[in-house]
Amino acid sequence: MSLRLQPVQVATGSDDAESQLVFADGFLVAVLVCLSEQHEADAGKWFLEAGFGRVDDLNAPLFADVDEAQGWIEQQLL
Amino acid sequence: MAILARHVIATMRRLVREKGARGIMTDSTSEASGNPFLRKLERFVPLSDEDRVVLLKVSENAQAVPARTDLVQEGDPPAGVFLILEGFACRYKLRANGARQIMAYLVPGDAGDFDVALLDAMDHSISTLSDCTVVRIAPETIRDLLARPAVAAALRKSTLVDEATLREWLLNVGRRTAVERLAHLFCELHLRLSAVGRTDEYRFKLPLTQPDLADTTGMTSVHLNRSLMELRRQGLIELQQRHLTILDLPRLRELAEFKAGYLHLGDQAAA
Structure with a gap:
């Protein structure tokens, strides 16, 4: 399995816009959003805005960077 | 723990x-x-x-x-x-x-x-x-x-009011958007605290953390933060030093479709 990222802007209704679509073997499995300054201490971390199939998790952690998020997504897909 | x-x-x-x-x-x-x-x-x-x-x-x-x-x-x-x-x-x-x-x-x-x-x-x-x-x-x-x-x-x-409130909260987490849930909760708290003399008109102490509010409204802390910002942006609330001020109660109620009947507080509910 290989993950592929595609940068996008997501209309979250907030300042959080910088995002990445995450594809696994060509399928969209997650949308990651980078948290803006409005989240203060969490600004710059990555949030699982949406996860599909096995990546769906209401209690996913925040990720320090995209690599960490990809590692977590890979674990979910194992 | x-x-x-x-x-x-x-x-x-x-x-x-x-x-x-x-x-x-x-x-x-x-x-x-x-x-x-x-x-x-x-x-x-x-x-x-x-x-x-x-x-x-x-x-x-x-x-x-x-x-x-x-x-x-x-x-x-x-x-x-x-x-x-x-x-x-x-x-x-x-x-x-x-x-x-x-x-x-x-x-x-x-x-x-x-x-x-x-x-x-x-x-x-x-x-x-x-x-x-x-x-x-x-x-x-x-x-x-x-x-x-x-x-x-x-x-x-x-007890009946507690049960009615629970039904309203179920409607909140099941059928309202994040911003509507929060608006509804604030409308409810304003009335409940006012009924026991714990409000100063539209201002009251809200000694809760963002995770508390997120766990109440069934959303992540990220969505909670965004929703609070949206209510602020619309000029509906102010939240400072754990005190909430409702800046426009009619519009906040309209957004939440808040109907106070379930609290059974009598005349005050219409106030």
């Missing part, structure tokens, strides 16, 4: 046993108008002077309980009824992964279920969210209260 929880429960039970050790004795004349339990029940049913004296006496053995202390945990045998005189407490359940859902707030004047002694074990936990003043009402005192017809009727009505 489990050890800590057991420790705080043991501490609470010891405090409850040592009645008066940290008890808060209050002047009964000033208390009559300020006691939130009495204020709440009198709103439901007219009470006699004798009923009022009995209800005020219930509040005499109040204890100061720090924030984030479990009063009773899921699975425990019921330990009487907890009445909140000051602060915010909640009913909650935990998932195995630690995720928490808050099912109800207990604000001043609110108590647990008066029929809880019928159950063998608690099906949920009750915890303080902020520093609280709490009374544990013993089972024998509950029996005495329920033997007074007007008091019993007021307590039953209070």
